[in-house]
Amino acid sequence: MSYDPKTEILNRxxxxxxxxxxxxxxxxxxxxxxxxxxxxxxxxxxVSLGAIHTSLDRLEKKGMVSSKLSEPIAERGGRSxxxxxxxxxxxxxxxxxxxxxxxxxAALRTARxxx
Amino acid sequence: xxxxxxxxxxxxxxxxxxxxxxxxxxxAAVLSGVMGLQNHxxxxxxxxxxxxxxxxxxxxxxxxxxxxxxxxxxxxxxxEPKRARFIIQLLMPNHSGDEFLDDLGERFNTIIKEHGxxxxxxxxxxxxxxxxxxxxxAILMRITGLSVAYEAIRKTIH
Numbered sequence: 001m002s003y004d005p006k007t008e009i010l011n012r013x014x015x016x017x018x019x020x021x022x023x024x025x026x027x028x029x030x031x032x033x034x035x036x037x038x039x040x041x042x043x044x045x046x047v048s049l050g051a052i053h054t055s056l057d058r059l060e061k062k063g064m065v066s067s068k069l070s071e072p073i074a075e076r077g078g079r080s081x082x083x084x085x086x087x088x089x090x091x092x093x094x095x096x097x098x099x100x101x102x103x104x105x106a107a108l109r110t111a112r113x114x115x
Numbered sequence: 116x117x118x119x120x121x122x123x124x125x126x127x128x129x130x131x132x133x134x135x136x137x138x139x140x141x142x143a144a145v146l147s148g149v150m151g152l153q154n155h156x157x158x159x160x161x162x163x164x165x166x167x168x169x170x171x172x173x174x175x176x177x178x179x180x181x182x183x184x185x186x187x188x189x190x191x192x193x194x195e196p197k198r199a200r201f202i203i204q205l206l207m208p209n210h211s212g213d214e215f216l217d218d219l220g221e222r223f224n225t226i227i228k229e230h231g232x233x234x235x236x237x238x239x240x241x242x243x244x245x246x247x248x249x250x251x252x253a254i255l256m257r258i259t260g261l262s263v264a265y266e267a268i269r270k271t272i273h
Binding site: 030031035036046049051053054055057058076079081082 | 213214215217218219220221222241242245246247248249250252253
């Protein structure tokens with residue numbers, strides 16, 4: 001499956017995940033912190049950590065985020081953290097998604113409905 | 116286990132302080148693995164053996180800090196709900212399962228400090244249950260090849 005990053009749009013949850021990774025930065029973005037950040041940003045009290053992990057796997061396969069393992073950490077029983085960072089394709093897709101939402105908001109302002 | 120703990124602590128004494136963190140990481144990983152497989156009584160005995168060995172280490176500030184970090188990790192590991200961990204290990208036997216459990220464990224430790232063990236255990240079980248749908252969904256999509264079809268449909272609709 002080939003992806004054209006210029007036209008790629010993220011779904012709502014993927015959007016929150018990419019935004020959280022971008023906000024945390026390359027040395028702080030790993031599963032637990034991304035989960036916490038998505039909870040804060042989206043205002044949802046219940047966010048599934050499994051959904052975060054599967055979204056990150058999917059985004060990595062699409063080349064929107066990349067990951068590397070950190071040094072082993074004693075608090076995690078000597079295992080490493082998988083640190084994520086947003087790639088150029090992810091930035092473009094996030095921008096496309098935000099532009100689309102902005103276009104919808106603009107269209108809504110001119111529509112004859114009261115929401 | 117005593118022999119393993121003795122040889123590890125012997126190795127710790129021989130190494131310069133710069134390498135101690137790596138050694139402690141290895142010790143924690145070995146003991147965490149053993150504790151994941153054994154029952155509570157066995158886990159307690161291993162921890163006691165490890166503590167007895169650690170007490171013989173020189174009273175250096177760095178060493179003390181590493182000992183505390185490692186033991187805190189070991190203590191919390193045994194508090195995580197074993198059946199919930201088992202479900203995840205069953206569904207995600209690869210490295211992504213380990214990463215998922217590590218992330219769960221890290222937030223579990225934070226919740227213990229803030230809200231206590233009961234709430235942390237409830238949160239842990241709750242997270243495992245609500246994570247089943249995306250995890251099983253991803254497995255099914257991968258096995259059946261539906262992920263390719265899903266993406267093709269999504270692109271067409273957009």
